[in-house]
Amino acid sequence: RRAPAIGVAAFGVLALVVGVAAPVAADATRAEPTAADVPAGFLRADGDVITDGRGNQVLLRGPNVNNLVDFSVPDSAVPAVTPLTEDDFAGMAEQGFDVVRLGMSWSALEPTRGELDDDYLGEIEQAVEWADAHDIRVVLDLHQDSWWNEGTPEGTECRAGTSPMWGYDGAPDWATITDGAPRCQFEGRDISPASDRAFQNFYFDTDGIQSALVETWGELAAVFADEPAVAGYDLLNEPGFGETAPVTTSLLLGRYTDRAIESIRVAGAPQIVFIEPSILWSGLGFDSGPAADFTDDANIVFAPHLYAESITMDRSLGIPPIADMERQFLLAERAADAYDAPLWSGEYGYWGDTADRVERLERYAALEDEHRIGSAYWVWKQACGDPQNGAQDIGDGLMVQDCATDEFAPNDALLDILSRAYPRSAPGRLTSLTADGASIALTGTTDERTCGLDVWIPGDAEPDVEVEHVDDLEVAAVEGGWRVTGCAEGEYSLTAG
Template sequence: MRLSITVALAISLTVLLGVTAIDIPPQSVPTRIVSTKGPLFVDELGRSRIFRGTNVVYKGAPWHPDISPDALPRWSFNQDDIDILASHGVTAIRLGIMWPGVEPVRGQYNYTYLEVMKTIVQRCSNAGIYVLLDFHQDGLSEKFCGEGVPLWAAQPAQSPLNLLGFPVPIEARPYKLQENGVPTPEDCAKHYYDKLQFTYAAGTAYQRLYDNHDGLRDSFANYWKLVAQTFFPFKNILGYDLINEPWAGNVVSNPGLLVPGIADRMNLQGFYDVIATAIRSVDPNAMIFFESVTWDNFVVGFDHAPGGTQYASKSVLSFHHYQPPQLFNLNATFVERSLDMLRLQSGGMLTEFEMGWKKGENIEYIRDVSRLADKFFFSYTGWEYTDYIPITGTNNGLRDPETGLVRPDMAEVYSRTYATAIAGIPLSMSSEDKTGLFTLTFFSDGTSNPTEIRVNSPRHYPSGYSVAVQSTSAAFRVLQPNEGAKDGFIHVVREQAGRAGAKVTVTVSRA
């Protein structure tokens, strides 16, 4: 790779190449995320952080992908997969930490499963990838043609209507059940899972979880407490996503729960407070990700972040964008969620959107999402890395699940240039896909901590790149390889710590 460096300072400050090397956090030891500031995360060095990545969710037994070296691409998330993601600019994954994997029998925890998940998190840490641990559910349970809670925790109410069986009232006749109480795949294929959440069985089972029937909420809190204890030592844990796409509850008996915002207030807010308290009992600084029902298009119904206002800066409104249920485009969603974040004083992150390959037809949409995320400084994890268990909504993207080869068009959009760590407050960030021109402007925080820009030279700068740094005051420079700079990163550092507020513009262009 040929690298050309130009440092142009607005006040003609001299660039000193022989100063003491800056202490750069090793890529293998990520800095812990400690709070949020709007859409930005803040690490323990005080830097603004932005993440780009994908979802890794295994929706069936054994509830984790194959991590062995010889795993088939269809089922794998081994070192090869992690290396592929890291080399294409991925700095975060949303990893399904599945309750049936942790607690298949009530009160009996599967520590072998947790060891597998720890291996994945450690390998990600070594590659500089952060991990958002996600209780992933769609449709609550296999009993209702979805996935989520263990079979023992899916407890529909025993009432005359429910005695008719699942999926009443979607169908008049009940499905035939297998020995484990789960419908056959053939019956489940008759309806998409989201429609089946309107059944009395699924709705009352959700409601019983929220209401702590038979101690189910307590069991869920204990599951999350164990997860937090297990992963507390890892600095690359981005946070804990309490429940993916929560359903409103028993909408058959209480259809008012379908009104946007009502289920958030009536069912989810108190539920989240309890779960967040359990997690924070073992990790007081945990970043808690919380979701509304998926159809809150204009405003979410919460009046505080999980645990109360004192934890707002350590709480992240996790939201998705699909049309439907979203009525408007992503720009409108970003505006709406930004207003929610301002009201709640919380952070926010786009944790799902349509990021599948779809035979190359989705590439421009992914580019559009990335451009908007740059504009608003939102982090994201798209759906999904690959379709391990093809139920309840699936995608595959960067890597072909049959051949294991990286798809070149997906590689282009995955590896767009962006700043993942900024020593200050960003003002603007953009990356022009056709020309490769990247521009970042920020106010310096006055420290000598490195600003880190992810760059993929083979994909976007095959003949090398030039970096220009301009500042209204203070001297900045780009680190050289002999000073700790790493392939795939551009490190911009301030020569000497001093007063905050210098306006800095960094541009990366093709040589």
């Protein structure tokens, strides 16, 4: 379970973002991606889809992984994370997942200004190596929640209507400038005077802290510039709104994002950059964002967090959705179109009663297939001491931790939906997709014969596959299921189950 992203006070900013759920259009046109822009073997954005550069659309589906996040530790006797091991990647591969969004913390990466921590960098490199060994790509996500990992200092008297709060994760102390604003919260961690002020100072580059992070992105990207297993870079998780939204969440967030992209490119890294709107999207179901012309870079993917009917404030208040699940998909698609970029859901998830979780996740899965996009579910493992987990008897991830025994067991009710059949890659462009467990029906079209069809199908029973205009078909058993591969030309189809 995640702590609510935004509480009642979001109504105060609602008026600022209603009607601007897509980026403002602009006359400037970004350069179109070309084969020369991205080397062979690397994923890239091509119009409204992610491709492999060999004529195949790629769907990236998997979980978020938070084992490397430098969380605050509410109870020193209960670890906030569990060790990340190769077994985790093997387990994800057995579910058919082909991507992880790997959370990293600036506080652990650069605890001393201007110096990357070699040990922590080594943990990231090891994770990428393990992922690659299991045919999983990695999105490197600079994670933060409420800016940094300090909670309310002992002895603090919070103002009426606010309350003490735990710390979470994010920036190092040297990059945290709160100007003495109280570390208290109003209806949720993301409405805190201290974190709002810290974000404000970041957006305005006070003491050069934004410039420092821009430089850090260049250094990190240089490490992975030649690594095709890295699908791309997610520049800042759920950026806060500071104190002057929408100036911060549109103009200034766009300015930071463009600076970081430039730093990554100067370092020679060709991978995709995943861009996020602010935390308001997670809390409201929509948001303004950087203007459509905020960058000239063509290799970007719009990656909002599609939490509609989950942790959005309307659900916490028990009122009808401001933007329901179906509407949020349309808003996200509209925003991605304004950027001339593919859409990818960087986070989503559901909590509460099992039957209700399953019903919402089934709806989400059907919409995801209808829109033919990928995503990263929150979260693979959530340790019992993770401040986002709250005080409960389990660590509520896809692999559920028993807090009494520290043992993990799969949440089969959710994994049965998430591990459903899907095309990891498909020649040309997908034109339709439906799936339920081991049953799948897809169609696509390609201008030339391409041998990039690669379909995951879960389960022990060998699938009965029927195709049209697909040849060289092979069905191979893998851990957890089957991989169906082949070549296609023109309009083609595949069904199984």
